[in-house]
Amino acid sequence: MIKTTFSARPTGRIWRQHQMEDIPQLAWMRPDQRLAMRAVAAVLPFAVSDYVLDELVDWGNIPDDPIFQLVFPQPEMLEPAAFQRLFALFHEDAPRAEIDAVAREIQLSMNPHPAGQKALNVPVFRGQRLEGVQHKYFDTALFFPARGQTCLSYCTYCFRWPQFVGLDDQKFAASESETLREYLLEQRRVENVLFTGGDPLVMRARLLERYVEPLLRPGLEHVSSLRFGTKALAFDPHRFLDRPDSDELLRLFERIVASGKHLAVMAHYTHPRELETEAARKALRRVIATGAVVRCQAPLVRHINDEATVWARMWTEQVKLGAVPYYMFVERDTGPRAWFEVPLGRANDIFRQAVSSVCGLARTVRGPSMSATPGKVVVDGVTSIGSERVFALRFLRARDTSWVGRPFFARYDPDATWLDQLRPAFGEREFFFEPGLRRMVEAQRVREGYRERSSMLPACEAAPAEEGSASPFAGARAGTEFE
Numbered sequence: 001m002i003k004t005t006f007s008a009r010p011t012g013r014i015w016r017q018h019q020m021e022d023i024p025q026l027a028w029m030r031p032d033q034r035l036a037m038r039a040v041a042a043v044l045p046f047a048v049s050d051y052v053l054d055e056l057v058d059w060g061n062i063p064d065d066p067i068f069q070l071v072f073p074q075p076e077m078l079e080p081a082a083f084q085r086l087f088a089l090f091h092e093d094a095p096r097a098e099i100d101a102v103a104r105e106i107q108l109s110m111n112p113h114p115a116g117q118k119a120l121n122v123p124v125f126r127g128q129r130l131e132g133v134q135h136k137y138f139d140t141a142l143f144f145p146a147r148g149q150t151c152l153s154y155c156t157y158c159f160r161w162p163q164f165v166g167l168d169d170q171k172f173a174a175s176e177s178e179t180l181r182e183y184l185l186e187q188r189r190v191e192n193v194l195f196t197g198g199d200p201l202v203m204r205a206r207l208l209e210r211y212v213e214p215l216l217r218p219g220l221e222h223v224s225s226l227r228f229g230t231k232a233l234a235f236d237p238h239r240f241l242d243r244p245d246s247d248e249l250l251r252l253f254e255r256i257v258a259s260g261k262h263l264a265v266m267a268h269y270t271h272p273r274e275l276e277t278e279a280a281r282k283a284l285r286r287v288i289a290t291g292a293v294v295r296c297q298a299p300l301v302r303h304i305n306d307e308a309t310v311w312a313r314m315w316t317e318q319v320k321l322g323a324v325p326y327y328m329f330v331e332r333d334t335g336p337r338a339w340f341e342v343p344l345g346r347a348n349d350i351f352r353q354a355v356s357s358v359c360g361l362a363r364t365v366r367g368p369s370m371s372a373t374p375g376k377v378v379v380d381g382v383t384s385i386g387s388e389r390v391f392a393l394r395f396l397r398a399r400d401t402s403w404v405g406r407p408f409f410a411r412y413d414p415d416a417t418w419l420d421q422l423r424p425a426f427g428e429r430e431f432f433f434e435p436g437l438r439r440m441v442e443a444q445r446v447r448e449g450y451r452e453r454s455s456m457l458p459a460c461e462a463a464p465a466e467e468g469s470a471s472p473f474a475g476a477r478a479g480t481e482f483e
């Protein structure tokens with residue numbers, strides 16, 4: 001392993017909502033501009049680190065600078081009426097409790113829990129919901145370690161925003177990693193465990209090691225890959241360079257690789273500038289030197305990266321540094337989406353233009369992809385069939401594996417930004433997957449009710465645990481594998 005040549009460097013300051021007035025780089029702004037950002041930050045999570053302020057934001061180009069848009073709340077992220085209401089409260093220095101109450105009301109109006117993630121994806125193990133785990137696709141379990149549920153800076157478009165404003169009922173199991181291990185011992189089809197958050201790499205290396213270790217012990221040979229979903233390579237490259245535990249973190253990566261498992265660092269890079277600092281490049285090089293493969297993904301967001309040249313530059317830079325372009329996502333249907341969303345037709349144009357201008361090594365990327373309730377749906381293109389203008393769509397991932405790779409068509413709509421706004425082409429009543437999805441949702445509802453009722457019975461009368469069930473949908477429809 002490459003030894004660090006730097007001396008240990010502290011995290012630097014993290015600036016939060018109530019410290020907005022103290023951020024030196026904002027001192028030149030008019031007080032009402034700062035007040036406006038504070039008003040929005042009462043609703044949506046805000047934190048920014050010194051590294052982002054000092055090295056990523058272009059302070060000569062405010063407010064249009066993409067990195068400024070990536071971390072600083074903008075008035076337009078709220079509905080005009082909601083913004084005015086909060087701004088007035090801040091202006092008259094209203095009591096905290098009053099501001100919080102209004103902020104909460106606005107948060108609840110922003111579709112905080114889209115895609116039924118909690119209801120449909122949290123598995124049931126030995127009769128209990130396995131909190132801190134989501135298992136939507138048969139081969140991959142998402143793991144939310146309790147201590148990795150924060151970030152050093154927050155992306156303004158974050159789809160997990162409700163978790164950072166205390167709106168999410170995310171609960172975490174007590175002995176998380178051991179319970180996950182027991183679950184995985186029975187889930188022989190799980191090949192991947194994806195650590196996610198927040199950002200699991202904000203944890204100290206020693207703590208992360210405690211989470212990882214149970215997965216490396218004998219018995220889980222079928223789990224052939226671990227993944228860490230992280231924004232740290234972009235927001236906090238010094239995490240991998242010169243913190244007291246930087247070397248320890250990289251040794252943990254090496255240990256995972258040496259155990260025979262593949263280690264994928266799923267790096268969230270939103271803009272090529274995040275790859276252009278010296279620290280960012282060194283960090284990426286060090287991570288790759290451990291034997292980990294860095295795969296890169298990000299959503300396409302207006303005001304930040306909604307240009308083909310930006311993506312082409314980013315993918316090319318990633319390939320040059322040894323990373324692998326992986327997914328371009330469509331911004332999800334939650335939070336400040338009105339400010340950030342890009343219509344699917346335009347997203348497809350941007351993707352096609354970008355992908356056709358880069359070399360084959362960068363064309364490993366797939367997109368634009370929507371992570372929606374039934375699965376990951378990619379927009380393959382816009383075309384005409386007969387006299388009808390249509391979107392050609394396809395599942396990259398699906399709750400039911402038999403849906404994957406089967407082309408389907410939606411009526412072209414230049415304004416549609418999400419799957420649920422699309423209508424089937426050719427006069428069909430519904431998309432091919434809808435009956436199956438309805439059955440899954442219904443089966444889940446029945447199970448929920450069953451579990452609730454059975455938990456009120458004395459233990460001896462309680463329903464048997466759903467032992468060995470592959471997922472909450474196991475057995476919901478005979479002969480089909482549900483994910």
Ligand SMILES: *Cc1c(COP(=O)(O)O)cnc(C)c1O
Nearest residue numbers: 134136137140142194371376397
């Ligand atoms: C995207 C996603 C995964 C991982 O999918 P890959 O295509 O293997 O990267 C796993 N679980 C959920 C819920 C996802 O949204």
